Amino acid sequence: MENIEQRVKKIVAEQLGVNESEIKNESSFVDDLGADSLDTVELVMALEEEFECEIPDDEAEKITSVQQAIDYVSAHLKK
Amino acid sequence: MQGQLDGRVALVTGASRGIGRAVAMALAGEGARVVGTATSESGAQDISRGFEEAGLDGLGIVLNVTDAAACDRVLEQIEKDQGTVSILVNNAGITRDNLAMRMKDEDWDAVIDTNLKSVFRMSRLVMRGMMKARGGRIINITSVVGSSGNPGQANYAAAKAGVAGMTRALARELGSRNITVNCVAPGFIDTDMTKALPDASREALVGQIALGRLGRPEEIAAAVAFLASPGAAYITGCTLHVNGGMYMA
Numbered sequence: 001m002e003n004i005e006q007r008v009k010k011i012v013a014e015q016l017g018v019n020e021s022e023i024k025n026e027s028s029f030v031d032d033l034g035a036d037s038l039d040t041v042e043l044v045m046a047l048e049e050e051f052e053c054e055i056p057d058d059e060a061e062k063i064t065s066v067q068q069a070i071d072y073v074s075a076h077l078k079k
Numbered sequence: 080m081q082g083q084l085d086g087r088v089a090l091v092t093g094a095s096r097g098i099g100r101a102v103a104m105a106l107a108g109e110g111a112r113v114v115g116t117a118t119s120e121s122g123a124q125d126i127s128r129g130f131e132e133a134g135l136d137g138l139g140i141v142l143n144v145t146d147a148a149a150c151d152r153v154l155e156q157i158e159k160d161q162g163t164v165s166i167l168v169n170n171a172g173i174t175r176d177n178l179a180m181r182m183k184d185e186d187w188d189a190v191i192d193t194n195l196k197s198v199f200r201m202s203r204l205v206m207r208g209m210m211k212a213r214g215g216r217i218i219n220i221t222s223v224v225g226s227s228g229n230p231g232q233a234n235y236a237a238a239k240a241g242v243a244g245m246t247r248a249l250a251r252e253l254g255s256r257n258i259t260v261n262c263v264a265p266g267f268i269d270t271d272m273t274k275a276l277p278d279a280s281r282e283a284l285v286g287q288i289a290l291g292r293l294g295r296p297e298e299i300a301a302a303v304a305f306l307a308s309p310g311a312a313y314i315t316g317c318t319l320h321v322n323g324g325m326y327m328a
Binding site for chain 1: 207210211252253255256
């Protein structure tokens with residue numbers, strides 16, 4: 001089983017069409033990975049599906065980097 | 080049968096009568112699996128029967144588009160049973176005509192709620208699936224009145240013009256995902272809604288139509304079917320006026 005970090009990066013790569021090797025933990029979706037606002041909405045949708053959770057809108061808005069996504073999922077994932 | 084919309088799932092609101100019914104039939108005729116909504120159980124059964132008699136793929140369901148929870152439920156059910164909605168036709172609408180001086184807040188609110196807010200809500204519900212599918216068509220039935228104005232219809236005209244503005248915003252928002260959003264604006268069409276008008280005002284209205292007659296629901300449906308077809312892939316954010324030359328933009 002892959003760990004959360006790997007799964008998050010895989011989804012980011014798929015959604016934003018970038019190479020996994022370009023994705024660093026500190027990468028910002030918009031500034032570093034070229035996402036637009038709609039991409040970030042889709043990314044959150046994809047995270048919700050992958051990790052079978054619901055991310056409220058006000059939380060979703062705060063997830064702007066890879067590390068923030070990893071942190072959110074780690075803190076909320078059903079054990 | 081080879082249709083332009085084979086394999087697509089289409090959702091048409093307000094499909095038991097008039098324009099909505101004709102739209103549902105036209106899309107099904109092009110091969111789409113059509114879910115048509117009606118506010119009553121008998122209306123929904125009528126829709127199902129219509130498809131069955133025509134040998135087309137589709138069904139009727141009960142939905143009041145102003146009931147947000149019901150919309151959520153119905154969308155979920157459709158996605159589960161039929162698949163992702165790739166064509167949404169927001170057709171359901173009501174009128175509560177009165178001169179502005181006499182128009183009650185309730186009449187204003189009812190029309191805005193059904194004809195504008197519900198269109199937004201239904202569109203938002205189908206977006207997720209369309210975005211994932213990287214494509215979709217949202218077609219809103221507006222009205223010539225949203226452009227030309229009409230005495231006694233301040234609420235209706237406001238709602239329809241509002242939908243046209245929303246259509247342009249959504250077209251920009253969703254364009255990058257290959258989702259097109261357009262309006263079809265019928266003129267004076269022979270339906271139950273226009274049959275309610277007194278004869279004198281019907282005659283006066285016909286006098287203003289270049290083609291000299293009322294439109295038929297099928298003539299609106301043909302425009303909707305076109306906007307849903309592959310041939311309309313590059314059209315978005317536009318209002319297609321189908322009014323016999325009653326109003327020319």
